[in-house]
Amino acid sequence: MALQNVVDVLDDPDFWSEAVxxxxxxxVSSVGLARALEKGTRIRGVIFPGNGKGLVQVGDGDFVEGDLAVITRFPIDTGTREVAADAIVFAGLPYTIINAQLWPFGEGFTQAVCKLAVVNPAQTGARSDAGFLG
Incomplete structure (x- = not known):
């Protein structure tokens, strides 16, 4: 087994991408009404496509399904019954965290798997020259 210290690689700015x-x-207000507030934080980490983006064709219509993986030092949460799962905005597209766990190959890192949160990314107004689907 190789004895590569992956922490050195993951901490290298050449591998970082930024996301929100x-x-x-x-x-909860003074009268007991609860409302959700969203807080955006810039994070950096190694972000790469999971299975990539794919066009899914079903009887009800076509939609784009995509996912990505994020490895970061920033804590990420998949949510509970009371709190919604965290989301990541990367390359102009919103992704929902569906799975997060401590990354076993580097102390202090969290690995998260994220699913594309919108059915049709073209409706978000986001543009990309990365290919025909994104």
């Missing part, structure tokens, strides 16, 4: 982590916070 959206966290929901529940605020």
């Amino acid at each position: 982590l959206i966290q929901s916070i529940v605020a």
Whole structure:
């Protein structure tokens, strides 16, 4: 087994990408009404496509399904019954965190798998020259 210290690689700015982590916070007013507030935080980490983006064709219509993986030192949460899962905005597209866990190959890192949060990315107004689907 190789003895490569992956922390050195993950901490190298040549591998970083920036994204915005959206966290929901529940605020309760003085009269007891609760409402969700969203807080955006710029994070950096190694971000790469999971299975990429794909066109899914079903009887009800076509939609783009995509996912990505994020490895970062910033804590990420998949949510609970009371708090919504964190989301990430990367390359102009919103992704929802569906799975997050401590990354076993580098102490202090979290790995998250994110799914594209919109059915049709073209409706978000985001533009990309990355290919025909994104």
